[in-house]
Amino acid sequence: MDRHADADRARFAALLAAHQGLLRKLAWGFSTCAADRADLVQDMSAQLWAAFPRWDGVRPFSTWAYRVALNVALGERRQQRDATTTGIDDALVQSLASNDAGPEHVVGLQELGRAVAALDPLNRALLMLYLDDLPYREIGEILGLTESNVGVRLNRLKQRLRAKLETS
Amino acid sequence: MNPGIELDELKSAWRALDARLASLEGVGLDLAREQRAHERGNRTRASIRALWPLAFGQVVQFAIGAAVIVFAAMWWSSNLDQLHLVACGVFLHATGIWMAASAGYELALLSGLRWTMPVLDLQKRLAQLRQWRMRNSIMFAWIGCFAWVPMLVMAFAAAGVDLWVHRPLVVVAWIASSFATAGLLWLAIRAIRGGRLSKLAAELDANAAGQSMRRAELALADVARFEAEVR
Numbered sequence: 001m002d003r004h005a006d007a008d009r010a011r012f013a014a015l016l017a018a019h020q021g022l023l024r025k026l027a028w029g030f031s032t033c034a035a036d037r038a039d040l041v042q043d044m045s046a047q048l049w050a051a052f053p054r055w056d057g058v059r060p061f062s063t064w065a066y067r068v069a070l071n072v073a074l075g076e077r078r079q080q081r082d083a084t085t086t087g088i089d090d091a092l093v094q095s096l097a098s099n100d101a102g103p104e105h106v107v108g109l110q111e112l113g114r115a116v117a118a119l120d121p122l123n124r125a126l127l128m129l130y131l132d133d134l135p136y137r138e139i140g141e142i143l144g145l146t147e148s149n150v151g152v153r154l155n156r157l158k159q160r161l162r163a164k165l166e167t168s
Numbered sequence: 169m170n171p172g173i174e175l176d177e178l179k180s181a182w183r184a185l186d187a188r189l190a191s192l193e194g195v196g197l198d199l200a201r202e203q204r205a206h207e208r209g210n211r212t213r214a215s216i217r218a219l220w221p222l223a224f225g226q227v228v229q230f231a232i233g234a235a236v237i238v239f240a241a242m243w244w245s246s247n248l249d250q251l252h253l254v255a256c257g258v259f260l261h262a263t264g265i266w267m268a269a270s271a272g273y274e275l276a277l278l279s280g281l282r283w284t285m286p287v288l289d290l291q292k293r294l295a296q297l298r299q300w301r302m303r304n305s306i307m308f309a310w311i312g313c314f315a316w317v318p319m320l321v322m323a324f325a326a327a328g329v330d331l332w333v334h335r336p337l338v339v340v341a342w343i344a345s346s347f348a349t350a351g352l353l354w355l356a357i358r359a360i361r362g363g364r365l366s367k368l369a370a371e372l373d374a375n376a377a378g379q380s381m382r383r384a385e386l387a388l389a390d391v392a393r394f395e396a397e398v399r
Contacts, residue, residue, distance in 0.1 A: 021186040021189075021190070024186060024189045024190065025182070025185055025186055025189065028185065028189055108177050108178065108180060108181030108184070109181050109184065109185065109188065111177070111178065111181065112178050112181040112182060112185065115178060128182075131178060131179050131182035132182070133179070158175060161175060161178075162175065
């Protein structure tokens with residue numbers, strides 16, 4: 001029994017380590033400061049561990065982890081409704097673009113921060129999944145949308161972003 | 169927004185984001201590690217600071233011991249024609265030497281404590297200091313049983329009354345009572361070492377170690393707990 005639990009724990013730890021970048025980026029998109037981000041990553045990890053017995057192992061771990069982690073992030077944003085209006089931590093956007101990032105990334109990272117901060121939580125999640133190159137079907141599975149609905153929403157989102165990029 | 173930025177560029181920025189966040193997290197971890205080391209240093213320093221009154225006490229004891237040596241040497245060298253006064257002076261001289269030497273040894277033990285040492289090492293050294301203080305306090309108790317007799321004889325002689333010449337029985341009675349006190353002390357030590365009087369033993373142990381020692385040990389235990397928590 002214990003050996004089984006230990007094996008599960010080790011398997012989960014390995015999967016979590018392999019996908020920590022995913023949690024880090026999601027947390028970045030839904031937190032307003034470094035402390036929030038660390039808390040959110042911790043909450044996401046705890047929730048993933050709690051839900052781990054229910055992962056069927058058929059779906060890719062990343063898809064399942066995205067879904068659970070996004071639920072945590074969106075849930076916490078709902079609880080801190082006021083914070084949603086403040087967007088992403090400005091200091092973090094600045095620090096992302098500080099001098100030790102490559103010059104080609106400086107502008108891109110700042111733009112990315114502004115683009116994500118300007119969106120409502122659902123579109124924020126949609127954009128992040130799109131930027132991660134997930135197929136529409138998987139995005140739909142994660143967000144609970146149909147594949148075609150994902151396509152429509154993404155097209156609108158891209159148009160919005162392009163318009164903003166062109167007008168600014 | 170910046171002109172010329174395309175959605176594809178946002179994608180490449182998104183890919184770069186993870187490495188950037190990971191490095192920021194690394195900086196955060198380094199800062200946390202540094203903060204923990206700083207906190208540990210503060211607590212260890214506090215435990216060593218708690219021993220300062222002890223060190224001050226030893227400096228005072230060393231000074232008193234040195235003064236006693238000088239006074240006793242002057243005393244017996246100026247009373248060489250009276251053997252009993254020489255004996256009193258030599259006894260006091262030896263007491264002064266022990267006072268100064270034990271204070272010096274304790275100061276050497278204290279100066280060996282560094283806040284940068286591993287906690288276990290510090291705890292070992294504190295235990296060594298505690299043991300030394302226990303033994304030394306017993307030694308002083310033995311000395312105290314007898315030292316008052318030559319001191320009184322010398323005080324009377326200095327006032328112009330040589331008790332050993334005029335009231336030898338009084339001095340003999342004092343010496344006898346010194347031995348009786350020493351006997352009682354020996355019985356008490358035996359009872360304590362034999363496991364009886366455990367409550368009294370614990371109290372004597374704590375008193376002999378001193379409040380500074382207790383504070384330092386508590387502070388060090390706090391450091392050990394802190395280290396265990398952050399490990």
